[in-house]
Amino acid sequence: MTSSQDRPRGGDGQFVRSLSTAERDAEAARLRSLGWSYPRIAAELGWKTRADAHNAVKRVLKETVREAGDDVRTLELERLDRLEAAANEVLVRQHITVSHGKIVYHEDEPLPDDAPSLQAIDRLLKIQERRARLLGLDASTKQAITITPERAAALEQLVEELGE
Template identity: 30%
Template sequence: MSVPAALPLVTGRHRNRALASARQARAVQLATEGRTYQEIADELGYANRGTVHHIVHDALTRDRKEAVEDHQQLELARLDALQAALWSKAMAGDVEAAREVRAVIMARCRLLGLDQGAKRTTVWAPRTVVLSAEDREALGL
């Protein structure tokens, strides 16, 4: 493991974002190594341990949010691939494929939080719809 270069101590407010970013990264690294907030504040020159706590907490929250968003995008791509693979069968009348497509759509709605906004006043029950060949033609299926 390489030894990080020494960071200049904080002296009042500054606008050097690159330096602030490096200092935040070092604070998170020291916190994950088990150092106390006071030790980190002393080493990096922060005024007090509360400042370090806020810096570390904000950085970890931001990193967690980004990780969750990345994972959400991965899962959405997987659901898209599943739906694309089943779509033609479902539209051709394969009932099992249609159920699977519906399950994929519902999973996507849950993942995006779209299922939480509308509360149903009636209980939803699945219904079977039988289409004749003429109905299918009229609908373009």
């Protein structure tokens, strides 16, 4: 059989997982769940080293966790959608001021109560913040900074001057 070094690689050098490889990885994970050792799994599936069996099981576990995470994320987003819809209903509804169980009037008109609308706005902002965190929208991004040789020399000179 093939070792990890013999497996096909994509144009970027990354391991390309074929259907047969995925099936063997799944079988390795199944055998491991039965308590088999990695050397025994490697021997059973024709791999040269225990590391091949270990890596196969690791790939399956990583993919399983990713799929489960995607499912949980989808459920959480659906839940946030329902909460947002409910908060929007409160936001657009007309609210009147009530004091001691009686409607408060101003010039024969019920006095509007803005507090529920403002609370709905606060709730909507919290829902939006949660959605942004869940989707990674607020995650910092890495920036690549390149320094030309001229700027590097100027920086070195500045450091020397500051050291004096």
